[in-house]
Each structure stands twice: as structure tokens, then as C-alpha cells.
Amino acid sequence: MDALIILSIIAFWFCIVLFLKHFWSFLQEKRTVLHHVSEVTATDPFEKKIKKRNKRAAVFHRITTYADDFSDLGQRINFFSENHDVEEWLRKSGNPLKLTVERFQGLKIFLFLVGAFAGALALVIGFPFAQYILAFGPLLGYFLPIILVRREAKKRQERLRADLPDFLDTVSTSVQAGVSLDQALKEVIRHFDGPIREEFSRFNQEIELGVPRERAYRELLRRNDNQEFQSLIKALLQGMNLGVPIATTFKIQAEDMRQIREEQVKELAAKASPKVTLVTTFLIAPVSILMIAGLMIMNMLMGENSIFNMF
Template sequence: MLILGALILFAACAALAVAFGVVGASDKVVVARLAVTTPSRQRERESDSPDLVVENKRSGLTKLLASATAVRKIERNIMLAGRPPGWTLRRILVLKPVLGCVGLLILLAALSGGGGTLAWLVGIAATLACFFAPDAIISRRAQDRQLQIQHDLPDILDQVTISVEAGLSFEAAFARIGERRKGPLADEIVRTVQDMRLGMSRREAYQALADRTDVEDLSSFVKAVTQGEQYGVSISSIVRNQSEEMRMRRKTRAEATAQKVPVKILFPLITCIFPVLMIVVLAPAFINLANTLTNGDL
């Protein structure tokens, strides 16, 4: 059984090498050819299209590893996570079965030791955990990045308001804050400014910013700015009102999170603290009762 598991693991590693070597090289050649014949602005618009990403990257071995829906979900999480280095779609798709084989090897090792039902449960749990670990990691990174953007948005809007009232244009204030600050929101602001400099319209650049981050507060800010431009409303007043609204939302979310704490504490309190408390309180009484019955004092 262990030999079979080792062979499966070796085959999975070979598939990983093929995916990063042969398939990856062929895809790079195709992308390079398309880059020559496709205009730069069209490539910029199509780079974040989920359907196009799925069609371009579901080639070769990746078609056998996941469905189009799963690929689209993984690609979306990668985009929301800011496309971290090393976390490519192909790598995640190939890493999942490889880690699943590692979990299967753990299962075979547990069964070879003569384990029963517990060994089966541990092995199956290890296999599933290893298989879905890349999805969980990239999804968690995407959520953390969204929370960081949501937290930084009111402060950045305050700085934009000060810069606009000092005489800068909205785009210039946006660009300066994106260059001076650090964090995911600053990176997205820099990319948005670059999109507008490359010829993308202001509305399209702002909408792309909202789509890339998928943060509710940022999406509402983008809608307010675009609608304000249509009706000729002052940008400084829009940004100031949005900043105040974002701070109120952040305060409301903090209060809601604080109200959920007692409910979250209740389960570990019941399962961990109450049994120990009952043992500490009742154990001496049961011991005395047992000694009394044993000695026949009753």
C-alpha cells in the first residue's frame, strides 16, 4: 500500500512538472503572439475579463483538473487577493491534486499501522484538507485584502478631500495619495491612475477599480463620484460626504462585531469551561460518597 501511495505521489509530481514546463511554455508562446497583434488598450480592458481569463488559462492539463466554474472562482479569488507572486491559476490547479495525493499517502500510512475507523477518519480528513488547502489560503488572503481596503478607505478619502480643497484636481490628488501611501488600496489607486493615463476613460477606470476589489464601500464611492460628475456636483463635497459615511459604516460594523462576541464565547464556554468547573465542584463530593459506600459507614 505504501508503494502504491508513493507511485501516486510521484505521478502527481510528474504532472506538476509537465504543467509548469510543457503546458506553461506553450501558453507563453501563444500569449506572446497575441500580445504582438492585440492593441495595448484592448489588452488592458480584456485582462480582467473573467470569461476571457477562463478560456485562455483552461488549456492542456488544467481542463482535466477543474471545471470552468471552479476555475472562474479561483481566478476571482486570485484577483481579489491582488495577484500575489507565485499564486497563479495553473499552479493552484495542479497543486490541489498533488496535495491530495500527499493526504492519500497519509491515509495509506495510517492504514498500514493497523488502525481502524479512527485511521480512516484521520486519513480522509487529511486528504480533504490537503486538497482544499490552496483554495482556503487564497480565499483567506482575498478576504484579508478586502478588509484592509475597507479599513483604509475613510482615511484615504480624508486625504483626498484635503488635497482637492487645497487646489489639486481629483486625479492629481488620487495619484499623489496612491504614490505616498502603502497598502492594497494605494496599489489599486496607482493602477487606476495608470489606466487613465493609458487612455481609459475615467468612468471605465473607476468601474474597473470597483470590480477588481469587490468592496461594497468602494463600489458606493465609485457610483457617487460618477453620478456627481454627470450632474456637476462638487467633487470635494462628494468625497467629504462619502468619507463621513464610510466612518459611520466602520463604526457600525465594529459595534456589530462587538455584539457578536458574547455569542461566540458561549460555545467554548459550554464545551471547555463548564465541564472542568463541574469536575472541580462535584468530584470531591463523589469521592467522599464513594469512600463512604466502600467503608460501609451508611
């Protein structure tokens, strides 16, 4: 009977492993087929990503419906989250979850209460470290939206900085070939992904809707605080007013950005050297000295030439 039970358990786990193997193969084949269909039908992956993000925003909207009830309270309790700061963070992060300032302010209060409830529940159940959960849970719930939105804004600006030189080179080449700036932007952004495509797609849409070009440039400046991007848009504004060729502006900006990036890498490398020296001095060197001293003491006490053998 025991052998039958053992064989049944082995067969069960063998079936589980076999199922996982075939399921993984199915997922790989499905991904390959979807990629092939996307290439054949010329589906834009960026549009699929936007649709997926919009669905995620809709789900998040339904989950956080109750946060709207705390929006007034959240706007009064605005420690480290003034309304104008929140608006700027959402704008610079691209606002992927379609949050409004009011909902954001209500969300942090809602999560504060959720953290307090979770801490109280853990304390009643007798969960380990429940007192710490009760103390820090509400604070985590309050500051979590602030931290996430600010991190997303910083991450988006970094991606914008990384893609900008290649984007400028491509647009400069297109403009030098005789293509107009608006048409070059429309064609080039199709080959890019992320914030740089979002920003210039919105810029093109504003131009098509009749927004003055200078105002559209000002909106780009308002939505992004990246230093290189700001320099580019200001140069375009100045070139538009003074009649400087756009292709020349783009080429010069791309070269300057690559030079700035190279200088930043050198600066980071120079700053890393003292940190490595500190780690070596205060961690590695003392440990090495202690190991050598320990071996010497053990040899003196327990080795062939031990001091106890002298007596």
C-alpha cells in the same frame, strides 16, 4: 578524560551561544543601517516590497513549472474551482504569485499527485498514521491552492476596507486645497501601503495611458467586491456624471464608512455576548458545580466530621 570531554562540550555550546548572540547583533545592525540608507536615499519601501514579491513569484514560477502539464486535466476536473471563479479569486487577491487560471488548475492536480505520492511513501516506510496521510494528503493538495487564494482575496479586501476612511479624508483635504483629483491621488497613495495603493496606482496608470475615466472606474469595481469600496466608486461615477464636487463625495463617504465600521463593531460585540453565555452555562458552571460537589463529598468521607466517625 571524562572531565576533558565535559569541558569540551561546555566550550562547544558556549561558542554556539556566543555565535548566535553576535549573529543576532549583526542582523540588528544591518537592519538599522538599511533603514538609515533607505531614509537618506528616499527609497520607497513599497517599491522594495513589490520587487521582493516579484522575485518570490519568479521562484514560485520555476518551482511549479510542472503544473502546466496538468492544466488541461485540471480544467476538466474543476470541483469547487470553476474557471470563472478562479479568475475572480485571483483578481480580487491581487494575484501576488502571477498565476494564470490554467496554471492554477494544473497546480491543484499537481499537488494532488504530490499528496498521493507522499502518502504512499509514508505507508511504505511505515510512518505513523500513514494511512491517514494517504487518505487525506491528496485532498489537502487539491484544496490547498483554493483555500489559500480565497483567504488571500478576503484578507486583501479587509485591508482595503481598513485603509479606506483615512485615504478618503486625506484625498478630500488635498482636493479642497485646490489640487486636482488625479494629482491628489498620486501624492496621497505614496503615504499608503497595500491594496489601496496598488488599486489607485493602477487607476492612475490607466488614466495616463488614455483609458476613459469611466472605464477605469468600472475596472476598479470589477477587481474589488468590498462593499465600502464599491459604494465609493459608484458615488464617484455618479458625481462625475452629475457634477457633484469630488471633495464633498470623499468626505461624506469617509464619514459613512466610519459609521458603518462602528455599527459593525457593536454588532460583533452583541453577537459575542450569547457565545460567552453559552460557554459559561455549558462549560464553566458545570465544572464549578462538580468541583464544589467533589469537595463536599470528600469532606463528608474524609473530613473531621466524616460520616464514618459517627459510628
